[in-house]
Amino acid sequence: MTGKKIGPIDGGLPPRRSMTSLKQWLSLRGYGLVTSMLFGATTSPQKMRARFERFGSVSRDTLQGKFPNVEFDDQRVGALGIEVVRAVESPKRVVFHLHGGAFFMGSPASYRTRTIRLSYRLDAEVYVPDYRLAPEHPYPAALDDAYAAFRHVRALRPHAPIFITGDSAGGGLGLSLLIRLRERGLAMPDGAILLSPWTDMTTSGDSVEANHGRDLWFSRNHLEVWADYYVGQADAHSAYLSPVFADLSELSPLLLFAGEDELLLDDARRVHESASREGTESRMLVGEGMQHDWPLALPWLDESKRAWGEMRQFVEAYPR
Template identity: 45%
Template sequence: MSWQSALACWYLRRQFRPETQKPRINVERARALTAKRVWSPRVPGGWRLRELYSANDTPLRGEWLEPASESSSLRDGPTVLYCHGGGYYFCSPQTHRALVFGLATRADAAVFSLGYRLAPEHRFPAALDDATAAYRRLIADGIAPKSIVIAGDSAGGGLALATLVALRDAGDPLPAGGLLFSPWTDLAATGDSIRTNDGRDPMFSGPAIGPAAKLYLGDTPATHPHASPVYADLHGLPPLFMMAGDTEVLLDDSRRVADNARAAGVECEFEVWKNVPHVWPIFTPFLPEAKRALDRSAAFVRRVTSGAAPSTQPSSAMSMV
């Protein structure tokens, strides 16, 4: 455990976790605090950021980060459709620029960070509808499915996986892979780690997960497979690469998806990292663990979009890092 990760965990335990222990979720406060604290990195040299936030930009409402020398409509390299985290009710592409920029530059991939509609103003399936519509627009614009990876973190990781399931169910051509950082895949909050890691997780209290889910679900059952993809049949999905921390209350949301994917014949690499906060890649470049995680994630993006053979690890591999 690096001293940087220890410091981040100390800060989150004192500043963020107490917010998750309050009896009522204050959506406006969460959004305001996130906007106030957001740190936005510089656009990397040789890259350009295009912000698309007008009503006319739907379904590609959000931000493109792409090599400045490439055409704005078509690329030969990988493309990542990124779904930010934030419990489906706060955060934005702006809050996740550090992670997105780090992934893009390492993978030499154009990344579209989706500004999907947020709950409770827009409940399920609004976010899923936005993600599937954005993917279909990328295809309609001439980007080959096998050059696309759908990625996300936390709620966005669950959304990325749900998008893969929904696209398969609809008969759409599937992308090359799915990349999931600490995904929230069980909105019913039934994983053992909700209880066993309560108190160990520096960011969340276990009992906070269920109430947060209700903001997004409304009257939708928490076990709906397009809301909680841990309950979905995962057969036929492209390769998955997942990471989670060993102290996270959401650890079992990844562990069970990995088990289900393996049982369905899906190639799935799952890494459990020791003593890191929830979605630690977002703390790049400050955490060395974040930089290493993004290096490994970029290697996955390059591999699956190039058509290269799978890694030498078995599809059921779960490694401790």
């Protein structure tokens, strides 16, 4: 049996295949079972954050014992910490990565294995800001931190090609950051890679209902409850909170990924369609039969390896 391939969106989803590999089936359902057990929609955000760190965090010493060539460094912008990861000796570019975690979970420590992979696969020096988390720090704290950190990194590496990457909430935050950079007249990055970006705090995408039951990880209740933590007293329809509703013209080239079966499929698809209409270069790839954030969460799958290949081709194509 063969696994499903990534399919580009050019007006519709690719046809669904009837066969999946056993590895894919076990990986998707196993990860879905773990996430559903640990991260219930109404579990307190502090408890879920602690679980995320307990299961995801890996010490620098442990990783350097496994990968002796990996180097870590630290930068600061006031109280904001930024972890730097280098898994290649002479990186050709800079990646500014905004981690996922629904705006209330996640940290550089819990993303280290993923950022090592970003560095190695994209031949990059990776910067990961430890942006403030909701509900203690609702919007605009995360965006303010991302903006300050990006300007700091740009000043540190003024001549290097630089890319914004982000997954899930970090993907939506990356798009909001692009919009702020454009609106303030600052130099844009060479491109942005957004993996399963959460771009709509109003949960209005058709896939929220269409993929109900097919998404093994999330429900509408998850999205609505978790969005409230970040939105706070702000308007969920605002462009910075829900960049799916923003003017997406004059942005950096975009490469978007989404799983065919995830609730946030339309969060990415609508961004792709709107950006393309407004003249921003955009390409979107759907993982057939895939779930949320599959290239980072399940990197051993063939579908994920192909996604990493697409990412590498994207960063190597810019700047032109």
